[in-house]
Amino acid sequence: MAYHGEGFFANPPPSRERPLLRRQRVLLSLASLLSQRGRVSRTFLDKLLFLLKEEYSLDEHMPFYSFYPYNYGPFSQLFYYDLRKLKDAGCLLGERVTPLGVEKGQEIDAGVTEAVEDVVNRFATEEEAVKYVYSKYPEYTVKSKLLDSAAARVEPGFFTIGYEGKNIDSFLNILIQNKITVLADVRYNAFSMNFAFTESKLVEYLSKVGIRYVHFKYLGIPGEKRKELDSPQAYEELFDEYSRTILPANMAHFKRLEELGRKERVALLCFEKDATFCHRGVIAHKLEGAGFEVGNL
Structure with missing residues (x-):
């Protein structure tokens, strides 16, 4: 009705x-x-x-x-x-x-x-x-205390997700329905004007539903480099610089992320709804080059 x-x-x-x-x-x-x-x-x-x-x-x-x-x-x-x-x-x-x-x-x-x-x-x-x-x-009911249910084995791998336009309830529902076990935060600063997506609150919410939080700060882009992103060309230039300089300089962190995805079902988190306008899209492309399939949530 x-x-x-x-x-x-x-x-x-x-x-x-x-x-x-x-x-x-x-x-x-x-x-x-x-x-x-x-x-x-x-x-x-x-x-x-x-x-x-x-x-x-x-x-x-x-x-x-x-x-x-x-x-x-x-x-x-x-x-x-x-x-x-x-x-x-x-x-x-x-x-x-x-x-x-x-x-x-x-x-x-x-x-x-x-x-x-x-x-x-x-x-x-x-x-x-x-x-x-x-x-x-x-x-x-997959998290319910009222049902006896053995945890089903999930296939490891990678996804990306942006929290733009989402509230914490819809965000958690997407993670749970897609059986995410680890949220890999690839923001340089894990802070948001939407307080629910600030690191301390995210850890609190995620822990209640059995999802682990890991902050990959050095796979993020410092705020000063994100100014004046007012056109597709500006984003393209930023992501080109990211793939040429920031990501290669932090390959130890990228390798750690790779290893996580071999054992866990990982969602890469940043703000933008569209991964095309987010550096997590560059990370996803790098992971695909390493032989992983990456989905977008």
């Missing part, structure tokens, strides 16, 4: 309060309805938000939650972040929705309300929702 209304794009009324995001209002609406029925829990909320994305297509009409496999099926870091924000805003008290939260949860389009009511009516208990999700979406 997909929602095709227009109200998602209506401008919110002016207010001195910081307006809530549309996904946060959906969360409050869902929590309010579950609270009325005495069934609210974080796990139940998480699973129903997942179904609102997968089966009601709410993500096609607003920036919504992304999910990745974790201890109890699909999981969203952004969902837990929003719970904290909504508590700070006075909309939640523990897992109870405050009167303000109830009011804010009503500020959604009628079509969204219908979707929320429908998904709640489908499941009498949290256990029913979990059982349904596990049955229909087994790809999200």
Whole structure:
């Protein structure tokens, strides 16, 4: 059941309060309805938000939650972040929705309300929702503590991935679904304005899903060399210099990366979405020359 209304794009009324995001209002609406029925829990909320994305297509009409496999099926870091924000805003008290939260949860389009009511009516208990999700979406159960599953052997090799345009939940889901075991960060400085992709936070997130992080600083390009990249020609000149000078000067690090890829399933990380505009594309080409196949995620 997909929602095709227009109200998602209506401008919110002016207010001195910081307006809530549309996904946060959906969360409050869902929590309010579950609270009325005495069934609210974080796990139940998480699973129903997942179904609102997968089966009601709410993500096609607003920036919504992304999910990745974790201890109890699909999981969203952004969902837990929003719970904290909504508590700070006075909309939640523990897992109870405050009167303000109830009011804010009503500020959604009628079509969204219908979707929320429908998904709640489908499941009498949290256990029913979990059982349904596990049955229909087994790809999200590969890390589950509720299932007995021996770790399947994965073929070693290389992939590349950029985090541009991704949130941490969708990023982790891509890694897990492609059975990545090591994330090789080839940025010179493992820092990002998107804090989730700064080294310390990445290590934290990756360790929770059993993926190892390795920083190959010296396979990166120093920031001063990345200035004024305003044309395809500028990128071409930079990557030519990289392949002629920086990479040959750091072959010990490249050889270490090669050895890692003989035993592990490795994703090379940098920022750019398109590897054509990233030096990881040069590294990938060098690996292909050494006999490896390299995929792009």
